[in-house]
Amino acid sequence: MKSKLKKTVLSTAILAVSVPFLTDQKANALEIQSPTFIGEVKPTLLFRPRYEYVDEHNNKKNANALTTRVAIGAQIDKIFQVPNLSAYLEATYVGALIDDYYPQKGTSANISENYATVADPDITRITEAYIKYKFNKTSFIFGRTRLNLDDQRFIGSVDWRQMPQTFGIIGIQDNTINNLNILLAGIYERKGVSDNQVSFDTMDWKLDKMPIIFNISYKFIPQLKLTGYAYLLSAKYQDGKTFNGGNTYGINATGDIQLSKDVKFSYLGEYAIQKDPYAKDGLATKPKIDADFYRVEGKLSGYGFFGTLGYERFQGADKGENAGFTTPFATLHAYEGWADKFLGYVATNMAYGLKDAYATIGYTHKDYGTLSLTYHKFDADKNQGYNGTTPLAQLTSKNFGNEIDVLYTVNLTKRLNFLAKGAWYNGKNSMPASIGKNDLTKYWIQLTYKY
Structure with a gap:
């Protein structure tokens, strides 16, 4: 605990010394002595302390976490004095001052003694x-980077967590x-929010089996x-578990309709299908997948107020299929x-599928x-799920519960943001054991400084 305290205090001290220096710069680029093969260098900095509380009712100890993200980066332009050749480097440290949470304390083998997860x-x-x-x-790109496509419904950087999700890619964008925007990329590694290989947070692929990402969009009006889009994911066997993967093909439509000078209606409609993965790595046979997904959403905003209604549905697994x-x-x-x-369930299983009807109201000043304020109503898509040829427990009810989410966020200064949410x-x-029946309460208080 003392060593963790020293690390976090040291990071805070570095920030305190650095911020006045950085904000006094008159130019966008930091004036440093750099080798001749490096052109312009622009530093970046993010400091984000956050408190998170988790109460998983009737199961495990309540979690209390005070964590900090410190990310230091550098945008380097004109490498070898080539105007259009650039690079970006970023290192991120995540440490806990208060670490009463799993996986910092407890083991999965002693469930009754475990803290809830953060x-x-x-x-x-x-x-x-x-x-x-x-x-x-x-643009041609090679290396590890954040990859945020569309609204991150299928591929995103999970920047809400203190350690973001990044991908190693070989790609071209035009x-x-x-x-008209076109992206074609191959993913050779995934670095998730932790280094847990069992949950597939850390994965790498051979070049002939890596996921292939194709995304094309055109704004008519x-x-x-x-x-x-076409997202082709190979299946993989890793640490005794199977990553099902799957080929996803889909289309979405979005747009903004100005109803008056101050009132706007925005919409989204999307449909996708998911089939067997195009390749397998370490598996005797490919997983069997044949499911679809759709969502619709409308948002009305004006005079600072906004309201959203939406519905999305994931098809569950039929007989003989490994996942929905x-x-x-x-x-x-x-x-x-x-x-x-439903985070783990949506990412890896979906045996029973899922339906989510939601509504949001809010105000921005x-x-x-x-x-x-957001309300969700969750239901299963099927009352009988499958895992390959094995039928899973039949549900007595498709009702998967409901949830209320509340958010308040404000920019205190140009670079400092405050956020509180629950x-x-x-x-x-009626929920199956694979998802869990326990109620959950979570809330967060967070500050973010960016340079």
């Missing part, structure tokens, strides 16, 4: 290290034609943008409630911040 273990990592070359409006429709690379905290009750999940006894 997915922010002590960890230090190179979060980004990539090189990019831009030729006209075409927007030569106005309003402000009222209509169409995006098509899953989204293993998504920023899952943004969906299906902030309590993260330019000086006083944003306050919002999540209250009310479960149902």
Whole structure:
């Protein structure tokens, strides 16, 4: 505990010394003596302390976590004095001052003695290290980076957690034609929010088996943008568990319709199908997957007020199938409630599927911040799930419970943000053991400083 305290205090001290120095710079780029093969260097800094409380009712000890993210990076332009050759490096440290939570304390073998989980273990990592070359409006990129596609429903950086999710990619992006954006990339590694290989947070692939990412979008008019995608994931056997993967093909439509000078309606509609993975690594046979997904959402905003209604549905597994429709690379905290009750289920299983009907109301003021309230109603898609040829327990009810989420956030200064939010999940006894029946209460208080 003392060593952790020293590390975090040291990080805070470094910030206290550095911030006045950094903010006194008159130019965007920091004036440093650099080798001749390096051009312009611009430093980046993020400091984010956060308190998180978790009460998993009638099971485990309540979790109390005071953690800090310190991320230091550098944008390097004109490498070898080449105008369009650049790189970005970022190192991130996550440490806990208060560590009464799993996995910092307790073991999965002693469930009754365990603390509830907070997915922010002590960890230090190179979060980004990539090189990019831009030729006209075409960019080539190689290395480890955040990868946020569309609204991160399928692929995202999970930046809510203290350690973000990053990917090693070999990719090309093009927007030569106005309003047309194309991305093609191969993923050779995944670094999740922890280093836990059993939960597939850390994975790497051979080049002939790596996930292939294709995303193309075109904005016809402000009222209509169409995006098509193909995310081809190979299945993998790792540490005694099977990563099912799956080929996902989909399309979504988004747009903004100005109803008046101050009132706007925004919409989203999406449909996708998921099939067997295109390749397997260490498995005798490919997992069997055949499921679909859709969601619709409408948002009305004006005079600072906003309201959203949405519905999404994941198909569960039929007989002979290993999983329903899953989204293993998504920023899952943004969906299906902030309590993260269904996080692991949506990422790897979905045997019974899931339906989520949700509504949000809120208000934003330019000086006083944003306050919002969200309600979720969860149901199973099927009352009988499957894991390959094995039928799972039949549900007595498809009701998977409900949740209320509350958020308040405000920018205290240009670089400093305050956030407080809470999540209250009310479960149902009909839920299968694979998901859990316990209610959940979580809340967070957070400060974020960015430079």
